[in-house]
Amino acid sequence: MSEINELSPAEQRIWRAFPRGEAVDFRAVGEDPAGADAWGAERTVRASVLRALLLKAPQEEGEIAALALSGARISGVLDLRYATVDTAVRLSHCRFDGAPDLSAARLQELDLSGSALPGLTSAGLRVEGVLRMTDCRMRGPVRLGGAQMSAALVMDRAEFTAVDDSEPVLQLNQAVIGQDVWAPEMRAQGTVRLTGASVAGRINLQDAEFEAPNGLALDAQNLTVGGHVRARCVRARGRVELRGSRIAGRLDLLHARLSNPGDTALRASSCVFGELWVRGGDRIEGALNLRRAQIEILTLEPEMLPEEVHLGNLRYTALAPHEPAERRLPMLERDGGAYEPHSYEQLIGSYRHVGDDDAARVVQLAKERRRRATLAWYGRLWGYVQDATVGYGFRPLRAAVWLLSLVALGAVAYGLRHPRPVKAGEAPDFNPVFYTLDLLLPVVSFGQESAFAPVGWYQWLSYALIITGWILATTIVAGVTRSVSRQ
Structure with missing residues (x-):
């Protein structure tokens, strides 16, 4: 028990509660972890003590040990690199002075809900249960590249703010999530990277905000999702990059606001989607790139289309909502001024798919007129005839x-x-x-x-x-x- 005698009263309280999985809560009603500078020694816990507690794992017969700590100020850096922790770790509404380092660690469950951190270094982390960051405030890069979570990743209402633009504020590249990514109302001031990530379930980004001073708001190239991506009412200032992604269900951008003037606002080239919904929101500010994508059902509202649209080799089976051909043709004419016969053929096929042969003929006529502009003078003359x-x-x-x-x-x-x-x-x-x-x-x-x-x-x-x-x-x-x- 000599180790307990060297601890502060707050640390002793946590040490005694751990073997029985009891919660230790230092919080006062309505307080904010961001103001933890005023918290005194009575609720300050050294990160080294928490590390020793988790690794030595004192047990009590008939009880399930767990670290359940709320409202504490954690001084120093919680270093669990390469460690294996067999108990749940719940550090909610805490203030971390240093960014925890969980690189290549193995945890049963990690809950950081409501906490304020200067970042998180967890490349290669493995979590058997849920990784929860609900209402977290991160004031530095969160490195979760290559992380593996058997269950869900929960980040609803979390805030991620970059200290500088040298690296993404949230890194989930090559991460593997066994269930859902749940992040409605998430806020990110900096690039969020999901390149090469794999999500077995759904992704919920409803009402999320992405803002990137360097122009790349969401980098999700080669993302694989087994279910839907719900991004309703999402607001992105900067490029949303989805090139090469595969979404088995629906990419739902209903009422979304995408803005990246002078550059590409949404790039979903070479993607494979079950459905894509782009409707009900403000007009996209910036280019829309759907080149070489394959989409079963494309829901595209003409009012949301920007001045620059790239549709080369886009393939889709059905186009909704059903609109007169005259309202669909302008999007084919905005494709960088180039004549793309395949784009016209796809639109013709979508009208035939619903039995609207009159609209299909209108598009066929428009295609011949567009082609005429590419011919020599005698070809154009014969075309006019x-x-x-x-x-x-x-x-x-x-x-x-x-x-x-x-x-x-x-x-x-x-x-x-x-x-x-x-x-x-x-x-x-x-x-x-x-x-x-x-x-x-x-x-x-x-x-x-x-x-x-x-x-x-x-x-x-x-x-x-x-x-x-x-x-x-x-x-x-x-x-x-x-x-x-x-x-």
Whole structure:
């Protein structure tokens, strides 16, 4: 018992309570751990004492030992590097003078709820139960890279503030979490890094705030999530980086506010999502990059789209909510000014998926018009002809309008002055309508064109009708062929 005699009264109280797992609470009602500078020796505990307590682990028969301490000021650095602790560690509403070092330690459970720390060094930490940091205030980097948690990571309402911008304020790169990451209303002043992390359950970031002075608010490249990512009402000032991530469920950005003017606000390129919801929030400030992503159901509200959208090789099965094609086409035109045929084909496919063939044809026509701008001058000229006559085959009624208009023109002109017969007495009765049709239709013959020979400007009119008929027929064939091939 000599060790107890060397302890302060507060430390003796904790030492005696530990074998029975009893809680020791020094708190006064409503006090804030951030103001622990005023706490006296009666509630100050040396980190070295806690270390000795956890490693020597005094036991009492028939009891379950645990460190359950609240409202204490912990002086020094709690050093548990490479240690194995078989009891639960609950240090809630405490003030740590130094950043604990738990690198490569093995713990049963760690609860730091409500505590204020100057950081946490825990790379390679293994926790068999829950790691809880509810309402924590971290004023330095939290290093959990490569950590493994068999249960959940809980960080609701936690605050992470960077002392400088030299490293991320929260590091969970390559971490493995066996259940959920629960962090609604979390606040981060600095980069949060989740690169290569794996979460078996869900991630809840509802109402969380990410603000990064260096421009990278959330770095979650190659993140793997077995369930949903709930990021409703999230606010991010800086880039949200999700490149290469895989989310089996839904990435829910309902009512989110993403802002990174002059740069990329959200990059989800090369990702695989079950669903992506981008709706109900303010317009994204900065570019949206979904290149090479694969999404089963894409919920994208036109009002949230920024001026710059990158959709090259994006694949999706369904696009919601159902909007007229005219409201969807602008997002394809914002793709850096480049013509991306695949983006148009995906939009066409999504309309066909819900049976809206009219909208699909509108997108097909827009695609041909966008493609026309990439052609040489003669290709553009021929494109304008096809567009004006039959709408590249997607407006077949235009051909009938042109045909009827030209037939009416020819019938009136030749009805006022009949052309002379080629062979008098052998020509059939002249019919101005069928004579005009003979001129316009390059294949069909009613025997009128060969029997009569107009003169003067009527002859020039016949030449014009013949040429127009060939152009009209060619554009109709080209348009119909294109339309059938798309079907």
